Amino acid sequence: xxxxxxxxxxxxxLNDMKVRIGExxxxxxxxxxxxxxxxxxxxxYVKQSPxxxxxxxxxxxxxxxxxxxxxxxxxxxxxxxYVLVSPxxxxxxxxxxxxxxxxxxxxxxxxxxxxxxxSINFRCYMQAVYEDVDFGxx
Numbered sequence: 668x669x670x671x672x673x674x675x676x677x678x679x680x681l682n683d684m685k686v687r688i689g690e691x692x693x694x695x696x697x698x699x700x701x702x703x704x705x706x707x708x709x710x711x712y713v714k715q716s717p718x719x720x721x722x723x724x725x726x727x728x729x730x731x732x733x734x735x736x737x738x739x740x741x742x743x744x745x746x747x748x749y750v751l752v753s754p755x756x757x758x759x760x761x762x763x764x765x766x767x768x769x770x771x772x773x774x775x776x777x778x779x780x781x782x783x784x785x786s787i788n789f790r791c792y793m794q795a796v797y798e799d800v801d802f803g804x805x
Contacts, residue, residue, distance in 0.1 A: 748786035
C-alpha cells in the first residue's frame with residue numbers, strides 16, 4: 668500500500684500511531700490508518716483526520732471493534748472507510764461512508780477475491796492482504 672500512496676499526499680501509519688476522536692481525551696491505536704491531511708503529517712504522535720482505518724480482529728476485541736470503537740470512529744468527519752480483517756479466514760469487511768453520510772458494508776471473501784479500499788483507490792488480491800498469515804497459528 669505504501670508504494671501506492673507515494674506522491675498522493677497521503678501517508679500510511681501503523682499500529683503505534685494514535686487517533687484522537689474529537690476534543691475529548693478519546694484515543695485509539697488502530698492497526699493501520701491512512702491520512703491525507705497535511706496537519707496530520709506534521710503531528711508526530713497523534714492523528715486527527717484519518718481517511719481510512721484498518722483493524723485486525725481478534726477474539727477478545729472483535730465485538731468492541733465492531734461496536735463501540737466503530738461508533739467513536741464514525742464521529743470523525745474525515746473517515747471514509749473502516750476496514751475489519753479476520754485473522755481466521757480470508758475475509759475483509761469494508762464499511763464505507765456514502766454520499767448520504769450512511770455507512771455501507773462491502774464484504775470480500777475467499778483466497779482469490781480482489782479487495783478494494785475505495786477511499787484511497789487501491790485494489791489488491793486477498794492473498795496480498797494475508798501474505799504472511801498462517802491460519803494454523805491463529
